[in-house]
């Protein structure tokens with residue numbers, strides 16, 4: 001696990017698996033943890049990271065309902081979890097789904113966890129909207145298309161954008177279950193002015209980006225999505241794992257063959 005400071009009020013913790021990012025944001029005497037690392041030792045270390053930084057924990061936020069972003073309660077068991085209304089709806093429609101997928105991951109990788117995941121009380125936040133932290137505001141913008149749900153968080157006073165599973169330097173755009181190309185492109189258009197204003201962009205997976213690099217990835221991703229199903233993979237994201245994601249994207253964006261009559 002890696003910890004990087006982006007601003008006096010913003011830290012990013014990166015998990016050893018899928019470079020999953022967790023953003024810790026403080027203002028005054030409040031502090032939110034957005035998304036989560038994955039492995040038990042990383043989650044166990046999280047409260048100490050906050051304590052060391054002098055950030056007093058307030059609550060959890062999650063950018064979307066994919067299980068690898070929802071593990072904050074394993075580090076802060078009694079904490080409230082705030083999510084977009086779309087994410088709350090998805091969690092309600094799939095009760096226990098995140099815990100099941102976490103168990104499957106743990107079984108596959110022989111990971112032992114001291115306790116199972118329980119999401120507890122989930123608070124649905126209106127998006128677009130905002131969430132107060134100290135005397136500042138976290139601006140929430142809809143971010144769907146990768147999945148049917150989600151939000152991006154703009155930390156305006158620090159010029160940091162936490163965008164969930166978009167603008168990744170290690171993963172091509174993934175049109176997942178419930179996602180769509182049109183919604184994905186609309187999200188990228190919505191994020192563009194924030195990317196232009198950002199000092200740093202924190203993607204759900206991969207290194208923190210400066211604004212210029214994030215803008216370049218945004219352009220690559222728009223081109224890739226617009227050309228699907230015939231798109232070429234972006235130059236720096238062509239590993240076998242990315243080809244698998246690409247094949248799934250092609251299936252989701254190909255018209256079914258015209259039936260002969």
Ligand SMILES: [Zn+2]
Nearest residue numbers: 066068165204
């Ligand atoms: Zn993810």
